[in-house]
Amino acid sequence: MSESNLSLDSVISLQRQYRFQYEEAQQSYVLLYPEGLIKLHGSAGEILKRVDGKTTVEGIVSDLQQNFPGVELRQDVIEFLEDAYVRGWIRTK
């Protein structure tokens, strides 16, 4: 992770103008912000659900691995969080 914005022990949280919630009518998690919403498909919702301002990147990966055993998810999760950082959805504390 040498050229990345996040390290495994970064504690991450949602940027303050974003809100994360489950939307029944959409049958998915969404990320809400003033201009609109982002529908989170599949694992995106599961990952962002664990961004609570207290847990590190490693903590999130570990928790996901516990909940989804047998799935090789480490790289995908880290890439997703890197992307979320670049998009401005999350920030490090």
Added chain:
Amino acid sequence: MSEAGSAPSNVKPPLWVNAEITFRCPLHCLFCYNPVDYAHSGPELTTDEWVTALRQARELGAIQLGISGGEPLMRDDTEIIVAEAHKLGYFTTLLTSGIGLTEKRIAAFREGGLDAIQLSFQDSTRELNDFLSSTRTFELKSKVAALIKQYDYPMVLNVVLHRLNIDHVDKILDMAEAMGAEQVELANTQYYSWALVNRDQLMPSLEQLQRAEQITNAFRARVGNKMKIYFVVPDYYATRPKACMNGWGSVFLNIAADGMALPCHEARMLPGLTFPNVKDHDVRWIWHESPGFNAYRGDSWMKEPCRTCPEKTKDFGGCRCQAFMLTGDATNADPVCDLSPNHHLIAEQVAKAQQPIEPANVHPIVFRDDKNSRRLGAKSGVPVPAGAAVDS
């Protein structure tokens, strides 16, 4: 209460609700998009009526709520509406000029769960001149900006650009920076309602637009990530129309101050359509069944060139209201599209905007106020721009 209209079975729920909770406003902007005849509209909804309508819309699946007006802070129950909307699960944004935003009110908004505030730098020519020259006005706006930041809201500024202020975009951006804005939308006004009446005065020349864009780009390069800046060009300068509201009755539900439910702010002036009121009908029926909301869904209403155009799914033929206002027929292609046989109406106006304004050739400025609204509303109720080819 159901009527014989046939709602397409694939109509998705509204995502955005825009609640124009009042048409009252302390400002007199010449580009206001409130109906020109707002002074003739019915009484404002009560708090309960708003909460009921918002609950019904939420049950349908609406998520984003904009609380606007007029000036939403003119009402005393804005905090209650925000709090109830928050409890319902909406993401709530207050769209305000900041006038009347005291610490007491913003603390109550925070407590009630308001998610975002969009501060409009609304100006009439008078106000901008005051602002640019008067420290007092700057201090007032700065106080509001400071409160917004103190209560941990991002500073989001919306500035309406037009011919009379676009040459000051450098000062406007400097002001935004001084206020600590994190996001600035420089929105060239569209020509609806009061802005249509005042179109001659409002439309910038291409040279003005390009200069403003250059200044904005240079500013962007300087401030970097510190500020997100959006620059919106008037659609008259495009050759394809905007996908207005993302389609008629598609994602957007507007509820006006008197309870009229509309697919957009402007639709109430379209002739031959009746729009329901939330006082009389459930929002579910309004959205799915009402004739007004179904009028321009799908594409069976389209005329050529839209009907067989491969781009119809992209822009839906543009804006129905603009088509009506400029061509007299809401089912025509939006004349912004250069495939429209009426495109010359846009081209002529664009050509006019490249010339200096000759007072003798243009409609004098009509400021948005109750007196003008009563006067203009007493006629046809539809603002007709000077020189438009509309037969009645």
